[in-house]
Amino acid sequence: MAPLLKVDGLRIEFPTRRGVLVAVDDISFSIDKGEVLGVVGESGAGKSITGAAVIGLLEPPGRIARGNIRFEGRQVNGLPQEAMRRIRGAKIGAIFQDPLTSLNPLYSIGQQLVETITTHTDLSPARARARALELLNEVGIPAAERRIDSYPHEFSGGMRQRVVIALAICANPRLIIADEPTTALDVSIQAQIIALLRRLCHEHRTAIMLITHDMGVIAEMSDRVAVMYAGRIAEIGPLRDVVKTPRHPYTAGLMDSIPRVGEEKEKLSHIRGSMPRLQEIPPGCPFHPRCPETFDRCREERPDLMPTGHPNQDASCWKFAGTVRHG
């Protein structure tokens, strides 16, 4: 079966006066129908930019310099604005971090839902309103009949994010790009939004590209995980394998540095230093200056994703050079 989304050799550049910054450098991954791919990384790792490129919302001067994005077998990068707009919203939905900036403060949420529904489906305005109500009920807005004519400012943060989710799913898209969907929310609301997304994804067989810095959110929701570092994928594989037996030294360091309840440690292990800025990415493996296992090849030659000897778990690390794919 062909994957729903296939990204191949994607490179995203930002030309600046002081030269070209490479925000995303030759990354490849795919998402299957109904699958949740978690994309995790620290700020500046390139995860949001990748999401924006998939949905055709890369802001100039950012540009796709190389590579391919295929959605349902069709190349979508380089499509004219109008064609992309028809896919966006209808086939690919989006949920962003801050629900207030995703909603228009001047229109009631009913108007915004109806507009989106009539744009992407052939429902009449009256039936679109009925559908909007249905959606609000589905995402768990209490007393939806009363709240449908309210404005975004009349909702709490958690309820706004539910409205944004209703907007994202109103045309029954096959893929949702969720960029830090729970980051702005309090922990008790976060858990509810995660449960909601998980349920919707399951019921509608919608795939999600879940972009977040929070390993906790990834662990709660994803089927597979891609760990990004300095514009590249350091490791990709099934959730359980990446979380429990990380192969890339960066993933291992990241998992170790998360404090956990139930573990008594005087000292947390940490990765020394911090992620390089885009203009200072070192040659070879971008992680080598911070890596505890660096050897000569890491300083000179850049590793691509390679098999680690564990089914479907690949890492960009020279310690796996020569390992053959397994299973």
Place this chain on the structure above:
Amino acid sequence: MARTNSNPPTSLPLLQVQDLSKYFVLSIPWLSRIFGGQSPPILRAVDGVSFDIQRGQTFALVGESGCGKSTVARVIVGLYAPTRGEIVFQGRSLGDPSFRSSRVSLTRMQMIFQDPYASLDPRWRVRDIIAEPIKAFGLAESRSVLRERVSDLLLQVGLSPGDGEKYPHEFSGGQRQRISIARALSSHPDFLVCDEPTSALDVSVQAQILNLMKELQTRLGLTYLFISHNLAVVHHISDHVGVMYLGRLCEVAPKRVLFSDPQHPYTRLLLDTLPDLDLSGRRRQPVTGEVPNPIHPPSGCAFHPRCPSAADRCRVDNPNPRPSQEALVACHAVEEGRLK
């Protein structure tokens, strides 16, 4: 208030907060004020909070946004005046203006803020940022002593003396937080109020800063009030924890007790939201409801609309913290033994 200390209290607590309240009077449009005869609403950001912090320990306040934890921090360091209640620092009341403005209170208590981008002046060199408290309190006899002290502080937080010549924008978030810590340490404080010091940082950098804070605590004998919404971070760094909800303390307990045997239903809810990083498939109660608007908090116990154990009494009567096993818990259900 009863001590909840696991160690026997050997001396006076370094900081005692007694029945602290901070109300804010909210502004309303002036037309409604003049013609509507409305009186402005009052936000009870902190309402009757009491706790002690023992010397050399870390007390964490944890809760969701709007629970009043940062307001407590700001009242303690004197950024807000309390509406009611008392703060006793090293045995003396900070309500006494002569003590609040004394060198002891000003130098022995310092604060670290959440956002290391906003809390450092971008036009100052790092050495000047760190030297400011030293100069302000006249803590260095000469320029060379000052220079040495600044270099020493930079080394203590894991930077190099040469970094003093740079400006804040040349540093990453984690390094900036190190600079904030160096500045806070420059007046030889005993007590640091840390308001979400790692929330703006990436997780690998967060671990570095938490390690640094623990190291400094051991080396310099510091006492911390640590404000955070992140339970895992609180678990790592604290000795005692206070859980806040809508301006009140629900539960205060030694860390081990709070995490192994949470009593208040809200504490249990918070612990249930912890992500399952070990993928153990641990069973959890689904979380429901939201924090209500603090301007119009629910009657009685503010948590009752979300509480699985709520009864009639909870809707009317606001519970006060009472000793329950090793903790202090403000909950009628716990007191009456009818917790679900």
